[in-house]
Amino acid sequence: MAAVRSGFRRLFSISAFSPPPPAAVAPPxxxxxxxxxxxxxxxxxxxGLREVFSKFGQxxxxxxxxxxxxGYSKGFGFVRYATLEEAAEGIKGMDGKFLDGWVIFAEYAxxxxxxSPPAPQTSEPPSFNQ
DNA sequence: GATGAGCGA
Structure with missing residues (x-):
């Protein structure tokens, strides 16, 4: 009797709670x-990219x-700042703002x-003769 | 190049 009751309770316990979402919102x-x-x-x-982002840092x-x-733009680009602080200011200053009539999004790349590996792979490792 | 959701030669 007791075994039947405990198995019954286990069935409901797994369906009582829905699986929790792993993360509500994660940083980009x-x-x-x-x-x-x-x-x-x-x-x-x-x-144009450099000009508008230069307002928030080097x-x-x-x-x-x-x-x-x-030769056409793919609609996205990259901007590198001198420091992390400037990069953060650049995101805060330009994310969601307008540029040339478009809303742009700035985030960490x-x-x-x-x-640019000059020598990505050699055919074989150097060996020494004796 | 038409408002495309995208990570680089």
Missing amino acids: AEPSTNLFVSGLSKRTTSE VVYARVVTDRVS RPRPPQ
Whole structure:
């Protein structure tokens, strides 16, 4: 009798609570001096990006990503500040603001492992002759 | 290039 009751209770206990959401809202990315800017107008240029983001800090690097063959902007770009503080100010100052008639979004860019490896792989490791 | 939701040559 007791075994039947405990099994009965277990059945209801699992359905009484719905599975809790793992995270209500997570930050876009970890702080970095590198910013990802999206929602750009097709006619916004790298200079325009640098100009508007320079109001919040020293922009070390600014680029609108364009298609190699067509030359048209892909509608997003990257901005790198000298310090994390400036990057935070740049996000607070430009995220959700208008640029060339478009609402743009500024957030921390995702870290990128490779950059420009001059010698990515050699065919075989060097060996010493004797 | 038409208001596209996107992480770079």
